[in-house]
Amino acid sequence: MSTTNMDLLRFATAGSVDDGKSTLIGRLLLDSKSIFEDQLEAVEATSDAKGYDYTDLALLTDGLRSEREQGITIDVAYRYFATPTRKFIIADTPGHVQYTRNMVTGASTADLGLVLVDARQGLTEQSRRHAVILSLLRVPHLVLAVNKMDLVDFSEEIYEKIHAEFTQFATKLNIPDLEVIPISALNGDNVVNRSENMDWYSGPTLMHHLEHVHVASDRDLIDARFPVQYVIRPKSDEFHDYRGYAGQVAGGVLKPGDEVVVLPSGMTSRISKIDLFDKEITEAFPPMSVTVHLEDDVDVSRGDMIARVKNAPEPRQDIDAMVCWMTTTPLKPRQKLAIKHTTRTGRALVKDIQYRLDVNTLHRDQETKELGVNEIGRVQLRTTVPLLSDAYAKNRATGSFILIDEASGVTVGAGMILG
Amino acid sequence: MLGMSQTHVDYRLSQLDQLEAESIHIFREVAAEFEKPVLMFSGGKDSIVMMRLAEKAFYPAKIPFPVLQVDTGYDFPEVLATRDNWVNRLGVRLIVASVEQALADGIVVDDGKTSRNRHQIGTLLNAIEENGFTAAFGGGRRDEEKARAKERVYSHRDEFGQWDPKMQRPELWSLYNGRIHEGEHMRIFPISNWTELDIWDYIGREGIEIPSIYFSHQRRVFERDGMLLSESEHNPCREGEVAEERTVRFRTVGDLTLTGCVESTASTIDEIIAEVAVARVTERGATRGDDRFSEAAMEDRKKEGYF
Numbered sequence: 002m003s004t005t006n007m008d009l010l011r012f013a014t015a016g017s018v019d020d021g022k023s024t025l026i027g028r029l030l031l032d033s034k035s036i037f038e039d040q041l042e043a044v045e046a047t048s049d050a051k052g053y054d055y056t057d058l059a060l061l062t063d064g065l066r067s068e069r070e071q072g073i074t075i076d077v078a079y080r081y082f083a084t085p086t087r088k089f090i091i092a093d094t095p096g097h098v099q100y101t102r103n104m105v106t107g108a109s110t111a112d113l114g115l116v117l118v119d120a121r122q123g124l125t126e127q128s129r130r131h132a133v134i135l136s137l138l139r140v141p142h143l144v145l146a147v148n149k150m151d152l153v154d155f156s157e158e159i160y161e162k163i164h165a166e167f168t169q170f171a172t173k174l175n176i177p178d179l180e181v182i183p184i185s186a187l188n189g190d191n192v193v194n195r196s197e198n199m200d201w202y203s204g205p206t207l208m209h210h211l212e213h214v215h216v217a218s219d220r221d222l223i224d225a226r227f228p229v230q231y232v233i234r235p236k237s238d239e240f241h242d243y244r245g246y247a248g249q250v251a252g253g254v255l256k257p258g259d260e261v262v263v264l265p266s267g268m269t270s271r272i273s274k275i276d277l278f279d280k281e282i283t284e285a286f287p288p289m290s291v292t293v294h295l296e297d298d299v300d301v302s303r304g305d306m307i308a309r310v311k312n313a314p315e316p317r318q319d320i321d322a323m324v325c326w327m328t329t330t331p332l333k334p335r336q337k338l339a340i341k342h343t344t345r346t347g348r349a350l351v352k353d354i355q356y357r358l359d360v361n362t363l364h365r366d367q368e369t370k371e372l373g374v375n376e377i378g379r380v381q382l383r384t385t386v387p388l389l390s391d392a393y394a395k396n397r398a399t400g401s402f403i404l405i406d407e408a409s410g411v412t413v414g415a416g417m418i419l420g
Numbered sequence: 421m422l423g424m425s426q427t428h429v430d431y432r433l434s435q436l437d438q439l440e441a442e443s444i445h446i447f448r449e450v451a452a453e454f455e456k457p458v459l460m461f462s463g464g465k466d467s468i469v470m471m472r473l474a475e476k477a478f479y480p481a482k483i484p485f486p487v488l489q490v491d492t493g494y495d496f497p498e499v500l501a502t503r504d505n506w507v508n509r510l511g512v513r514l515i516v517a518s519v520e521q522a523l524a525d526g527i528v529v530d531d532g533k534t535s536r537n538r539h540q541i542g543t544l545l546n547a548i549e550e551n552g553f554t555a556a557f558g559g560g561r562r563d564e565e566k567a568r569a570k571e572r573v574y575s576h577r578d579e580f581g582q583w584d585p586k587m588q589r590p591e592l593w594s595l596y597n598g599r600i601h602e603g604e605h606m607r608i609f610p611i612s613n614w615t616e617l618d619i620w621d622y623i624g625r626e627g628i629e630i631p632s633i634y635f636s637h638q639r640r641v642f643e644r645d646g647m648l649l650s651e652s653e654h655n656p657c658r659e660g661e662v663a664e665e666r667t668v669r670f671r672t673v674g675d676l677t678l679t680g681c682v683e684s685t686a687s688t689i690d691e692i693i694a695e696v697a698v699a700r701v702t703e704r705g706a707t708r709g710d711d712r713f714s715e716a717a718m719e720d721r722k723k724e725g726y727f
């Protein structure tokens with residue numbers, strides 16, 4: 002098996018404590034043969050020592066000592082497994098409301114969100130919140146896994162009820178693709194193998210869905226966006242006049258000959274060539290890391306953006322965004338922070354907090370003019386440097402930013418630009 | 421060979437090309453935002469892949485930072501040879517921080533119980549501090565071990581070089597936060613999302629040089645604590661241990677007194693890949709004496725400032 006031509010799916014998992022998230026991930030790793038003997042033996046030994054009469058697959062993923070002691074998942078853990086056609090990166094995120102920020106972190110890079118519910122309890126406030134966060138972060142595919150079906154006698158009626166209730170709720174959200182799958186993580190029903198206990202279910206197994214969900218079309222291939230990261234100037238004899246703009250394509254397709262504009266200066270030129278290491282290539286698209294050359298000797302530096310002349314973002318200093326706040330000292334109007342957007346950094350002033358979003362009910366609270374830790378709200382910012390941005394809904398790379406506390410240097414906020 | 425040659429028609433990038441693009445992005449980001457980065461080079465396959473990625477990130481310019489190697493005094497000569505070939509080909513500056521020297525200078529203290537590998541921590545932190553490095557690239561992968569699975573790409577270290585797993589900064593999208601205070605530094609893990617198999621596939625695809633001990637060869641070895649160790653001047657047999665010649669290869673390289681090998685006839689990258697793909701024991705579990713002492717061994721060493 003070679004991974005060279007496989008494609009990649011990043012997915013984030015969420016569920017309340019004890020819904021079976023760690024067990025499910027353990028099951029996916031085990032059934033795709035991504036778990037090694039020594040890892041399994043260690044887990045079996047620990048399960049034995051704790052007096053369990055089953056192998057606690059959750060121990061495979063609950064990594065840090067404090068988590069093992071408390072028996073809960075407190076931080077995002079990344080897991081890897083592969084089937085013959087796809088490699089998977091799982092961001093395993095904690096479900097508690099006090100770890101919303103961790104879930105936002107895990108969801109930020111995910112193509113797919115996997116929300117677990119316990120079939121006995123049905124939808125809870127937590128599962129609704131998880132769906133809201135995934136939709137806010139514009140994770141394009143969502144799977145609701147109705148777990149522990151073995152404890153409700155594999156009842157179709159219970160599945161249908163949860164399915165209907167969730168579909169109803171999802172209409173209020175931005176979820177382009179939804180799949181609801183009844184499973185038993187502990188026994189493996191409908192995880193990799195089709196369940197013999199639920200012949201009434203005709204949809205895909207979880208693994209089949211993960212392997213086949215179409216993610217390539219989720220990228221924006223229309224609007225060319227190239228944030229310049231680094232200017233390459235070898236100054237060697239052989240490459241004396243070489244001047245290349247290195248970066249990762251954030252949107253669209255770039256080709257030699259394209260008429261481009263450099264922002265924020267507004268200077269125009271043409272792409273003369275595109276390098277990928279020591280080869281010239283004819284097209285560059287997301288998420289390739291390439292080096293772009295321009296025909297004219299225009300002034301380009303880190304933080305600038307190369308876009309198409311007739312399709313470029315408007316440089317803006319007034320930013321309207323949904324912000325997830327991640328630290329215990331609340332975010333308040335007049336506060337000043339550092340901001341990082343694509344390869345640009347500057348400072349930002351909080352002009353206003355328009356409302357706080359109740360992620361359980363979607364209610365907009367306009368009374369409270371601050372955001373506490375793990376809260377999400379609509380915030381107006383004024384930045385010292387113009388941001389070359391798109392709406393997050395259009396492009397996750399050019400629509401996102403982080404806020405940094407200038408004294409501590411810590412990342413305190415995650416922003417998604419509106420309109 | 422052009423990585424995405426077969427896939428660019430429908431604008432799809434294979435997973436290996438996506439990983440490469442992500443890692444190159446990280447290298448460039450660090451070079452742009454940090455004053456004094458350094459690449460920690462062990463000569464092992466992961467750090468060789470890092471070197472290749474750094475080469476690609478800045479080509480045709482030279483890699484804009486030096487390479488740091490911690491010399492335990494017990495390194496495999498084949499590994500040092502490969503290191504020198506890489507450093508010479510790329511024209512980068514090599515800094516060697518010697519554990520022996522650090523012991524002699526009293527920077528690390530030998531209590532007689534601690535392994536050489538553990539002394540690397542003090543030696544490394546001292547080298548980082550002395551040179552004023554603000555960012556140190558490491559070849560850690562999240563698939564290696566449970567504690568690593570939670571580590572950020574930019575992993576903050578305090579003035580004592582320590583990692584605090586409970587105080588990690590959130591890391592979103594590909595927006596990395598490189599802010600540090602005086603005296604602190606950042607460990608950077610550009611190949612966080614690569615698995616062991618990805619590393620081998622990449623080495624095969626790129627056709628790059630790795631130390632010969634990764635390939636099957638004849639070696640005098642003996643068994644200790646269930647591991648096959650190489651007999652050498654620094655690592656003689658103890659009473660009751662018998663060395664004999666076997667056909668082996670190494671899955672990781674490190675301190676030769678602690679790094680075990682496995683019996684294998686895999687003598688090409690393809691054969692190694694075939695072997696790795698069906699391996700039933702993780703590379704660390706099989707061959708790293710230093711991770712075996714407790715279930716939380718890696719987490720403890722990381723907190724102290726291990727790679």
Ligand SMILES: Nc1nc2c(ncn2[C@@H]2O[C@H](COP(=O)(O)OP(=O)(O)O)[C@@H](O)[C@H]2O)c(=O)[nH]1
Nearest residue numbers: 017018019020021022023024059149185186187
């Ligand atoms: N009967 C049954 N129990 C399950 C199932 N999935 C998980 N569990 C159990 O539910 C408990 C919590 O599981 P865990 O994976 O730790 O949940 P997490 O908190 O979401 O990670 C454990 O005792 C599991 O064995 C299932 O499908 N059926």
Ligand SMILES: [Mg+2]
Nearest residue numbers: 022023073074
């Ligand atoms: Mg868990």
